[in-house]
Amino acid sequence: MCNVFASQDPATYACETRAIRLHGHCTSIRLEAGFWRILERIAAAEGTSPTRFLATLHDEVLARRGEIGNFASLLRVTCLHWLENQDRHAAEIAARAKRAA
Template identity: 55%
Template sequence: MCQIFAGQDPADYEPETRRLRLNGQSTSIRLERSFWQIVDEIAAAEGLSTPAFVSKLHSEVLELHGEARNFTSLLRCACIVRVRHTMAPIETIAAE
């Protein structure tokens, strides 16, 4: 089982910073490459570019909660939600 987790390519967890606009404000978000790949997939599934998806998500969080206290963590958790809805159980992956 450890090979699944420990054996992953180090490039997958390299941090990557992307500059984009959130509600008209220029900002940068730093996530590991694996998270950006999932964010890109979610955006494509929603028919949006990644910057448009991230900005829309940020706007919705502001509308629901009045602030986005840790938006980068929210993005990571959104990736986890996506993966939970699409991945096979870990026992299946370990058996391969």
């Protein structure tokens, strides 16, 4: 029943720690490799680097909510949201591009 999940490469769920700069401060984020790959895909779709995407997301959440309780968890759920809503995300990018033109 779970063969497709149980047979995945352990490298996909190995943790990776990456250093990023948020508001001029260096910090590190630890996520599973599979989440980093999805964040790289999201950033590419946005036309930016993963680091820039993370900084922008961080700033926008702070502006909306005033705080971020657990940024790593927010990033994991962002990946899930993007996987479930890729059409919506693509439409939003297209609308932004149209407004900029």
